[in-house]
Amino acid sequence: xxxxxxxxFSYPFAVRAIIVGSLVSLCAALLGINLVLKRxxxxxxxxxxxxxxxxxxxxxxxxxxxxxSIPIVIIAAFLLLRLGRKANGDAAIxxxxxxxxxxxxxVATMTTGMNTDINNYMFGSVLAMxxxxxxxxxxxxxxVIILFILFYEKLFCISFDEExxxxxxxxxxxxxxxxxxxxxxxxxxxxxxMGALLISSIIIFPPMSAMKLCKKxxxxxxxxxxxxxxxxxxxxxxxxxxxxxxxxAVVATKHIIFIVFSIISKIKYK
Numbered sequence: 001x002x003x004x005x006x007x008x009f010s011y012p013f014a015v016r017a018i019i020v021g022s023l024v025s026l027c028a029a030l031l032g033i034n035l036v037l038k039r040x041x042x043x044x045x046x047x048x049x050x051x052x053x054x055x056x057x058x059x060x061x062x063x064x065x066x067x068x069s070i071p072i073v074i075i076a077a078f079l080l081l082r083l084g085r086k087a088n089g090d091a092a093i094x095x096x097x098x099x100x101x102x103x104x105x106x107v108a109t110m111t112t113g114m115n116t117d118i119n120n121y122m123f124g125s126v127l128a129m130x131x132x133x134x135x136x137x138x139x140x141x142x143x144v145i146i147l148f149i150l151f152y153e154k155l156f157c158i159s160f161d162e163e164x165x166x167x168x169x170x171x172x173x174x175x176x177x178x179x180x181x182x183x184x185x186x187x188x189x190x191x192x193x194m195g196a197l198l199i200s201s202i203i204i205f206p207p208m209s210a211m212k213l214c215k216k217x218x219x220x221x222x223x224x225x226x227x228x229x230x231x232x233x234x235x236x237x238x239x240x241x242x243x244x245x246x247x248x249a250v251v252a253t254k255h256i257i258f259i260v261f262s263i264i265s266k267i268k269y270k
Contacts, residue, residue, distance in 0.1 A: 008240050016134055017246070021193050021232045023141040025202055027186040029228035030144055032203035033220060034179055036211075037159040042093045043080050043180075045200035047187045049097035050076040052196035053104035055121045060111035065121070066136070069188045076100075077180040101196070124195030124247035140185050147182065148221070151175065156217050194247045202228060205254035212261040213268070227257055 008014050028044075035041055051073045058068035080093050119125075148155065154175055157165040162172050183203075190199050210223035235250030242249075 005237070008237070014236070014240075016131070017193060018233070018236060020134055020137040020189065021236065021246075021250075022229050023137040024186060024190045024193065025206075025228040025232040026225050027141055027144040027182065028190060028199075028202040029206040029224040030148055030221065031179060031183045031186060033207045033210075033217075033224055034155060034159050035183070035203060036207040040081070041200070041204050042097075043077070044183065044187060044203035046080045046093040046097035046100075047073055047077055047184055048191065048196045048199035049101040049104075050080075051188050051191050051199075052121055053100035053107075055191065055196075056104035056108040060107050066132070066188060069191075070185055073184040073188050074181055077184040078177070081176060081180050104196075120195075121191055122195050122197060123245065124191070124193050124198065136185075137189050140182065140189060144182055144186070147178065155179075159217070194250065198247045198251050201251045201254060202232075205251075205258055206231070209254070209258045209261045212258070212265040227254070231257060 009018075032041075032044070035043055051069050054069040054072040055065040058065040061068075076096070080096060154165070154170050157168070157170055158172050158175055165172050187199055187203075190202060194202060206224040206228035207220065209227050210220045214220045214223055231253040232250050234253045235246055238244050238249040238253070239246040
């Protein structure tokens with residue numbers, strides 16, 4: 001077993017994937033808590049599809065995908081956040097996400113074709129990681145961690161009751177906007193590994209799993225982060241040992257953890 005692990009770390013692309021994937025998993029888990037508690041889980045799915053559409057257009061135009069995807073996805077985050085607050089917000093987000101995915105496929109088919117680059121963005125690939133992705137992942141992770149350290153109490157308040165938060169002077173709009181921007185950038189970076197079709201799982205599964213066992217917000221934050229990073233590392237190892245796609249292995253691991261936590265929860269709180 002140790003020989004296999006040592007072999008994985010002997011490949012530079014695997015090391016980059018582990019660093020980026022672990023940091024992105026941490027960010028997605030922390031940001032996902034707020035989205036899940038406020039029932040904005042569809043936001044992650046919508047942004048992932050918008051990110052794919054932007055990446056497809058960037059590749060067709062010969063532009064670096066990250067340079068175009070990040071600003072477009074941030075703008076989309078603002079729009080989807082507003083749509084999510086309306087009566088049929090979830091339906092509107094689903095319409096936007098499916099439309100963005102369709103535009104990406106059409107652009108790719110009519111220009112570069114459904115080539116390796118497009119497939120990497122749709123399904124993810126550890127081989128697609130670059131040094132630039134590592135730097136961006138580190139920067140995003142630092143921002144997210146600082147956000148949680150400095151504004152922990154305010155994020156706690158707006159996650160459960162925005163009206164009360166406004167009443168006590170918390171700038172709800174500012175923190176929602178900050179959360180949306182960090183979520184958008186995290187999704188763009190995560191798309192390189194997880195692919196547009198599976199990104200939402202790294203946002204939803206860890207918080208949902210943690211909430212099965214923990215009732216305190218602080219414990220949910222800690223356990224969600226641990227579950228997310230552990231599931232990603234397990235996915236990497238499974239992909240090397242059994243020749244599985246990394247993204248699918250990560251999602252399968254998170255699903256198994258969720259099932260196990262659900263069973264434990266039923267026994268614990270029976």
